[in-house]
Amino acid sequence: xxxxxxxxxxxxxxxxxxxxxxxxxxxxxxxxxxxxxxxxxxxxxxxxxxxxxxxxxxxxxxxxxxxxxxxxxxxxxxxxxxxxxxxxxxxxxxxxxxxxxxxxxxxxxxxxxxxxxxxxxxxxxxxxxxxxxxxxxxxxxxxxxxxxxxxxxxxxxxxxxxxxxxxxxxxxxxxxxxxxxxxxxxxxxxxxxxxxxxxxxxxxxxxxxxxxxxxxxxxxxxxxxxxxxxxxxxxxxxxxxxxxxxxxxxxxxxxxxxxxxxxxxxxxxxxxxxx
Amino acid sequence: xxxxxxxxxxxxxxxxxxxxxxxxxxxxxxxxxxxxxxxxxxxxxxxxxxxxxxxxxxx
Numbered sequence: 001x002x003x004x005x006x007x008x009x010x011x012x013x014x015x016x017x018x019x020x021x022x023x024x025x026x027x028x029x030x031x032x033x034x035x036x037x038x039x040x041x042x043x044x045x046x047x048x049x050x051x052x053x054x055x056x057x058x059x060x061x062x063x064x065x066x067x068x069x070x071x072x073x074x075x076x077x078x079x080x081x082x083x084x085x086x087x088x089x090x091x092x093x094x095x096x097x098x099x100x101x102x103x104x105x106x107x108x109x110x111x112x113x114x115x116x117x118x119x120x121x122x123x124x125x126x127x128x129x130x131x132x133x134x135x136x137x138x139x140x141x142x143x144x145x146x147x148x149x150x151x152x153x154x155x156x157x158x159x160x161x162x163x164x165x166x167x168x169x170x171x172x173x174x175x176x177x178x179x180x181x182x183x184x185x186x187x188x189x190x191x192x193x194x195x196x197x198x199x200x201x202x203x204x205x206x207x208x209x210x211x212x213x214x215x216x217x218x219x220x221x222x223x224x225x226x227x228x229x230x231x232x233x234x235x236x237x238x239x240x241x242x243x244x245x246x247x248x249x250x251x252x253x254x255x256x257x258x259x260x261x262x263x264x265x266x267x268x269x270x271x272x273x274x275x
Numbered sequence: 276x277x278x279x280x281x282x283x284x285x286x287x288x289x290x291x292x293x294x295x296x297x298x299x300x301x302x303x304x305x306x307x308x309x310x311x312x313x314x315x316x317x318x319x320x321x322x323x324x325x326x327x328x329x330x331x332x333x334x
């Protein structure tokens with residue numbers, strides 16, 4: 001076991017419960033490397049998750065962690081960040097947890113531009129409960145609740161986040177592990193609400209129902225369909241059909257929520273008038 | 276040099292498939308094992324992509 005895993009994981013909890021070939025472990029490893037790269041203090045970093053396969057992560061990470069109610073990771077994180085703005089707050093959530101059950105919390109956290117880093121483990125399915133479709137299950141994708149093919153259109157998480165007001169939005173995959181780690185590090189460094197969509201794969205609940213093969217062949221699919229945003233700029237739109245962009249998709253500096261809130265507190269405690 | 280912790284390996288084949296030098300394979304127990312260590316260039320890709328943190332690459 002390498003040094004980073006030893007340092008940032010609760011080693012007595014390993015091996016984790018995730019299925020063989022599950023991408024969640026790769027994303028979590030990338031997150032640990034990002035934290036290590038930035039040299040964050042483990043006692044000044046809080047990791048918060050909701051419910052689902054991905055949200056089991058907080059049980060394995062050796063930070064101050066909270067495993068919250070389904071979809072509510074961002075609400076607990078917002079409260080924590082407001083009470084203790086000096087902490088680095090990282091939220092780990094899944095595609096269903098973040099965009100279905102916690103969809104409303106997600107767009108409002110983005111709108112407030114509160115300094116929280118959200119890492120969304122997108123495996124296109126509710127894996128833990130037996131493979132029901134999530135808002136990220138692709139059209140025509142099979143799941144236990146869409147056995148004849150899914151008829152809905154999935155969300156595009158980066159577009160949703162940008163539209164809602166997030167100020168740093170990126171997407172990475174488990175195949176492009178080093179880049180994913182870099183994107184998560186940039187997201188943590190960014191002041192404001194940052195979202196990293198980590199495309200992961202679920203070979204057991206999603207892959208098996210959709211005949212996508214084993215874990216390596218699902219990762220090859222991620223590689224084939226991904227195109228970096230810099231390469232995409234030079235390509236005609238017809239070559240981008242069916243592909244998704246990876247890399248840093250959006251970045252902007254806007255006033256951050258806890259800082260604005262602190263300004264009001266300062267104004268009032270110094271006896272000054274609100275401006 | 277690749278060191279594998281068999282207690283953590285779940286035999287998902289990711290390291291075997293993506294190794295650029297074909298260093299790894301699965302053993303009879305479906306655990307990753309080093310088959311030609313002399314080919315290893317210590318690139319660390321297996322360690323980065325192992326979902327179960329079972330691999331350590333020592334340079």
